[in-house]
Amino acid sequence: MSSISFVGGSSREPEHAVAGAIVRLFNADRVENGVTADQIESGAWQDNLALLRSGRVDFALVRADQLVGHETELRVVLSLHSHALTILTREQDGSATLADLAGRRVDIGPAGSPMAELAARALAAAGVNVVVSGLPAEDRAQALSDGAIDAMVLLGAHPLPDVRAIDALHGARLIDIDGAAAAAASSDPASRTLTYEPRDSPIAAYGLDAPFSTIGYGFALVARADMPDDIVRMVAESALTRADSLRSLHPALSDIGLDDLGVSTVLPFHDGAVAAFEAAGVPYGTPGTPPGGPGSAVDDSFVEQPGDRLVDGGEGDDAMTYSGERSGYSVTLRDDATVSVVKPDGSTDTLISIERAAFTDGTLLFDIDSANASAAYRLYGGAFDRTPDEGGLRYWIAAIDGGLGLRDAAAGFLASREFIDLYGADLGDTDFVSALYENVLGRPGEPEGRAFWIGYLQEGGARADVLVQFTQLPEFVGISDAALANGFWVA
Structure with a gap:
């Protein structure tokens, strides 16, 4: 009997259980099909795409925003659960709607993260001020419990442990993200990369009275385009013909309908999956248009x-x-x-x-049109010595366009988890200046220049000011502007 392999993530993640549910349904017909399914564990769901592309697994759960750029090599088999954007507050604080959070302290997580970028757009539409932090989720949950913040944003598959923890201590309230807020997030140009799916999140796990609407990143079961059609069809049929069983196997799947299984927002469906959908009479959606075909009023x-x-x-x-x-x-x-x-x-x-x-x-x-875009782009080179990611770049451009000073943006970069992970929490002034010379100018600093900037910092000058000054040096501006003349390059 031949075998196929699946990966969902770490055993600590719901994606592992979701992949296990698909394997279980497939193996119900393993004798008839002559094929058995095995599941492997990865370090985390973020590793699954690399495992699939390398050929080490046959099917993988991949979050939709990771799939952009892989239209020629990968195909969707089934659309499954979502990582839902969730705004959590304490019941005792009295906030019931996004409008109630206006003027409150809403922690949206690490600067530049997909969660923070998505939350910032949704909350801005409701006029809600946000707090950007580099704290891990468990510390933010403690801050909410202690009343140091009024609400926090989470991103993940329900049920979320932090919701349960807050509910046990204070009573949890989940704020609807709908109407203008959902539209604001979904209509942003970055929504091509950060894929949104309106969902009424499951409530049974929390004992809530009514569903709460939100948006999120969909997960899809994905195969390589060259995977045999008959194998893919069997995998898709195992879920389509046992949808009730699928919903019962994990809470993250509890609100999945047949129509949800056939909605792909990024990649086309595999031909084998299309055959399964058509045989079952289930509608399916393939994005875009045929290669070279005319465009439309939707995303092509x-x-x-x-x-x-x-x-x-x-x-x-x-x-x-x-x-x-x-x-x-x-x-x-x-x-x-x-x-x-x-x-x-x-x-x-x-x-x-x-x-x-x-x-x-x-x-x-090619669609970035902001006088502040180049300055935001250069901050990535100065602070992180890397090409920006699209979500983070658009986040900082929007923040600066909205009135955030370049110095404050630089401070956000320096306080970020990425910066601390790169250079350590106890980076000295001398090493900080050396890093800027290498990152910005690609060379060690001359003695006079190094002495000036180190002295400036030791006399109380702010590192954010130094980062801004370095990234605005004419030499660096000239190099970056020439590189950006034909579009903004992102990782």
Whole structure:
């Protein structure tokens, strides 16, 4: 008997149990199918995509925002549970709606994280001020319990342990995220990468009186595009024909309907899954349009094809995916906002109303139009010595556009968990200045310059001011502006 392998995540994560539920349903027919399913454990759900792409597993649970850029190599089999954005407050505090949180201290988590980026947009639509922290979830839950903050944002599959803990101590209240708040988050240009699915989250685990609406990142069961159709069809059919059993196997799946299984917001469905949906009479949705087809008023996805092409995305947030690294292509953003892409074979794509071009090593964004964008971009190089991620870059651009000073943004970078993990919590002034010279200018500092900046800090100067000054040096500005002339490169 042949076998196939599945991965969901660590045994401590709900994704492991969800993958186990699929394996259990599939193995109910293993004798008839002549195929058995095995489950392996990964270090965390974030590792699953790499395991799938490397061929070490056949099927993996992958969060939708990780799937962008893999349109040519991967296909969706089933859409499953979500990581729901959850706003948690104490019942005794009296907040029942987003409007009640106006002026309150709402902790949205680490700066630049997908959770913070999503929460900030949703809360901004309701006029709610937010607090950005680098605290781990357990410390934020303690701060809420102690009354140091009025609400906290969580992102994960329900039931969430922190909700149960707060409920046991104070009575938990979960705030609806609907209407304008959900629309504000879902309509942002970043929603192409951060995939949102409106959901009425399950309430049975908390004993609540009514569902609460929210948005979140969907998880999908994914296979490589070359996985045999008959195997994929058997996997999809095992869930479609036993949907009631699927819902009973884990609380995160309790509100999954047949129609939910067939909604893919990023990748096309595998042909084997399509056959299963059609045989079961279950509708399924495939994003985008055929390669090279005309654009539409919704978000379209196009893939690289040979020869000269004119690709018009129309309205919506549209993406073109290329099969190689950016270095193999020559990209020019023209004054009329069209984009010329000379491909490795010498042919040229002309892109009209295309907001992003995805390559195997990153993505070029063409839709960023902010006077503060370059300054925000340079902060990543100065503080982290890396290319920005799209969600974080858009978050900081929006924050600075909204009135956050560049110095305050720099302070947020320096207080972030990433900065502390890179350099340590006890980074001295001398090492801090050395890191800026290397990150920004790519060289050790000259003795006079190093002495000046170290002296400035030792006399009480703020590191955030020094980071801003370094990232605004004409040498660095000239290099970065030239690099950004044809789009903003993100990891």
